[in-house]
Amino acid sequence: MRRLSLSSRLALLFAACTAVVSLFAGVLFSRASEAHFIELDQQLLDGKLIGLRRALQDVQPAQREARLADELSRQADLALRITGSDGQRWYDSSTQIPTELPKQSGLSTISHDGADYRVLNAPLYPDKSDTPQLTLLLDITHHQHFLQRMQHLIWLTVGLSALATALLGAWAARSGLRPLRRMSAVARGISAQSLNARLPEAQMPPELAEMAHSFNAMLGRLDDSFQRLSAFSADIAHELRTPLSNLLTHTQVTLTRPRPLEDYREALHSNLEELQWMAQLVNDMLYLAKADHGLLMPKREALELADESDVLLEFFAPLAEDAGVTLSRQGHARIKGDRSMLRRALSNLLDNALRFTPVAGSVRLSIDDKPHAVQVSVENSGEEISAELLPRLFDRFYRADPARQEGSSEHAGLGLAITQSIVRAHGGQIHCESATGWTRFVIELPKGA
Amino acid sequence: MKLLIVEDQPKTGHYLRQGLTEAGFNTELVADGNSGQQLALSGDYALLILDVMLPGRSGWQILNAVRSAGLDTPVLFLTAKDAVEDRVHGLELGADDYLVKPFAFSELLARVRSLLRRGSAAPQETSLQLADLRLDLIRRRVERSGQRIDLTAKEFALLEMLLRRQGEVLPKSLIASQVWDMNFDSDTNVIEVAIRRLRLKIDDDFPNKLIHTVRGMGYVLEERPA
Numbered sequence: 298m299r300r301l302s303l304s305s306r307l308a309l310l311f312a313a314c315t316a317v318v319s320l321f322a323g324v325l326f327s328r329a330s331e332a333h334f335i336e337l338d339q340q341l342l343d344g345k346l347i348g349l350r351r352a353l354q355d356v357q358p359a360q361r362e363a364r365l366a367d368e369l370s371r372q373a374d375l376a377l378r379i380t381g382s383d384g385q386r387w388y389d390s391s392t393q394i395p396t397e398l399p400k401q402s403g404l405s406t407i408s409h410d411g412a413d414y415r416v417l418n419a420p421l422y423p424d425k426s427d428t429p430q431l432t433l434l435l436d437i438t439h440h441q442h443f444l445q446r447m448q449h450l451i452w453l454t455v456g457l458s459a460l461a462t463a464l465l466g467a468w469a470a471r472s473g474l475r476p477l478r479r480m481s482a483v484a485r486g487i488s489a490q491s492l493n494a495r496l497p498e499a500q501m502p503p504e505l506a507e508m509a510h511s512f513n514a515m516l517g518r519l520d521d522s523f524q525r526l527s528a529f530s531a532d533i534a535h536e537l538r539t540p541l542s543n544l545l546t547h548t549q550v551t552l553t554r555p556r557p558l559e560d561y562r563e564a565l566h567s568n569l570e571e572l573q574w575m576a577q578l579v580n581d582m583l584y585l586a587k588a589d590h591g592l593l594m595p596k597r598e599a600l601e602l603a604d605e606s607d608v609l610l611e612f613f614a615p616l617a618e619d620a621g622v623t624l625s626r627q628g629h630a631r632i633k634g635d636r637s638m639l640r641r642a643l644s645n646l647l648d649n650a651l652r653f654t655p656v657a658g659s660v661r662l663s664i665d666d667k668p669h670a671v672q673v674s675v676e677n678s679g680e681e682i683s684a685e686l687l688p689r690l691f692d693r694f695y696r697a698d699p700a701r702q703e704g705s706s707e708h709a710g711l712g713l714a715i716t717q718s719i720v721r722a723h724g725g726q727i728h729c730e731s732a733t734g735w736t737r738f739v740i741e742l743p744k745g746a
Numbered sequence: 747m748k749l750l751i752v753e754d755q756p757k758t759g760h761y762l763r764q765g766l767t768e769a770g771f772n773t774e775l776v777a778d779g780n781s782g783q784q785l786a787l788s789g790d791y792a793l794l795i796l797d798v799m800l801p802g803r804s805g806w807q808i809l810n811a812v813r814s815a816g817l818d819t820p821v822l823f824l825t826a827k828d829a830v831e832d833r834v835h836g837l838e839l840g841a842d843d844y845l846v847k848p849f850a851f852s853e854l855l856a857r858v859r860s861l862l863r864r865g866s867a868a869p870q871e872t873s874l875q876l877a878d879l880r881l882d883l884i885r886r887r888v889e890r891s892g893q894r895i896d897l898t899a900k901e902f903a904l905l906e907m908l909l910r911r912q913g914e915v916l917p918k919s920l921i922a923s924q925v926w927d928m929n930f931d932s933d934t935n936v937i938e939v940a941i942r943r944l945r946l947k948i949d950d951d952f953p954n955k956l957i958h959t960v961r962g963m964g965y966v967l968e969e970r971p972a
Binding site: 566569570573576577579580581584608611612613614615616618619637638640641644645648712 | 846848849850900922926927928929930931932933934935936939940942943961962963
């Protein structure tokens with residue numbers, strides 16, 4: 298089922314509130330008027346009762362009837378019934394009086410033949426136990442009509458005011474929600490080509506400013522990822538173009554005329570190098586694609602990072618000795634992870650560090666066992682990497698050294714991206730920090746389960 | 747020693763057969779799953795090289811049939827997809843090894859040799875030798891022309907591998923995996939440096955060189971006529 302729109306919901310809520318308030322006021326008013334009428338009737342009947350008692354008690358029996366009629370004639374809507382103590386009906390002032398009347402003493406209200414009566418029962422002689430009963434009936438039909446009309450009026454007011462507030466509320470809600478519609482208009486206009494559109498945060502009401510801010514931040518992240526992604530495809534094409542054009546040219550040139558056998562061999566060898574480079578590139582990209590699709594599923598072997606690091610340092614020892622760089626490791630920690638993947642991640646960092654360390658420099662691998670995480674850092678002495686380049690280091694095909702030509706080196710610039718993917722697949726984080734004279738890559742791996 | 751290749755891509759199949767035949771193996775090639783399975787079940791082969799995606803019958807099905815028939819012929823898979831499930835599936839079914847395309851032929855050759863060697867128990871050697879180079883496995887000593895050469899532990903392991911597989915072109919990835927236990931693609935040039943340092947000790951002072959670079963493929967230890 299479709300949910301109600303926000304404006305309709307607000308309008309309905311406004312209407313319901315108004316209805317409840319006006320209904321409450323109406324009911325209160327109508328109760329108060331009714332109570333007031335009862336009070337008036339009580340006073341009137343009490344007054345009449347005194348007059349009637351006097352008429353019945355003081356006067357000679359012969360004159361009683363005349364006094365009674367006189368007393369009753371002053372109030373046209375009043376009727377009287379006198380009942381004996383044995384329940385026998387003695388006197389009815391009018392033929393309209395219903396036969397059955399309430400017996401309890403005091404004031405009550407009855408309805409008979411479309412007319413309403415207030416009935417007061419009282420003894421003729423209040424101080425005697427065996428006494429005839431006086432029953433006064435006051436016709437209050439016109440009161441009741443008035444009350445009914447008022448009730449109708451109340452219902453009408455309730456309905457009309459609810460309707461009015463619903464309409465006004467809908468209008469108010471619509472104009473109040475205008476910034477939201479503006480937001481949705483911006484969202485509608487966004488496509489891959491216009492990810493740079495932003496909401497004007499300053500013009501938003503405070504309640505929406507935060508949402509607008511999050512919305513803008515989301516757009517920013519999307520824009521950034523999209524830029525990287527499109528740059529990635531462009532980079533792939535670019536990276537492959539150089540070796541492909543080498544292959545094409547070299548093969549075509551070789552085939553243009555007959556050559557000595559040695560030339561063919563040379564051509565094939567050269568092609569082989571380009572092809573191997575391309576195969577490595579494709580394999581690395583497949584690895585990254587797999588990581589992007591969440592298919593990189595690390596095993597959870599119990600590993601002693603110190604041992605793994607030492608194996609890697611031993612692996613890189615010839616390279617370090619050749620470059621005149623000292624390699625060292627400090628600290629140890631146990632962790633659950635994928636041996637082969639973590640070795641690959643660290644080997645990329647070590648390889649990278651060795652490449653940028655000057656002669657007589659040093660590469661230090663430190664393992665820091667923290668309460669909830671293990672921190673592994675690879676630090677090398679050497680030139681500082683400027684702060685704005687640091688986050689870009691993990692971008693695919695990014696090379697800190699712009700002088701290096703694409704396709705001409707063994708390194709495609711995917712090593713750090715792969716390391717990052719592996720670390721993330723382990724639920725960890727990696728970042729790089731650099732200052733004068735040193736650069737450090739820091740991996741944080743959660744200890745987890 | 748007969749090998750069976752089941753591969754439906756004509757070019758790949760052709761080059762695989764040519765390469766393996768020239769490496770000294772008696773090789774047969776079929777292009778579809780059904781005839782591949784028929785041949786595989788004959789039990790005449792020392793090794794099966796199977797593509798996963800095949801017309802008629804997949805590589806998995808062939809492997810299944812072979813294992814159900816009680817044959818323990820080693821099976822090497824060639825796959826285009828490097829999906830984890832594929833790998834797990836293959837190993838569960840009893841595949842011995844797998845290679846993901848694109849792969850280097852030298853890598854395939856090295857793995858084929860490893861698989862074939864696995865069956866025949868290698869005799870317990872106490873020393874390995876090529877020309878005047880001698881490696882004493884018990885005393886862990888290396889001599890060339892009677893001259894003692896000092897090697898680090900890893901250099902010793904590297905030389906031992908080269909000697910055990912002399913005449914075979916060993917790709918860098920295989921060396922990294924066997925000597926250093928680094929089982930991943932890496933574009934580092936550690937192996938080049940390690941080989942260079944080994945050469946410095948083994949070959950540099952002697953006229954006939956034993957360690958040779960096969961450009962674009964790897965390294966080989968063999969005696970070549972001057």
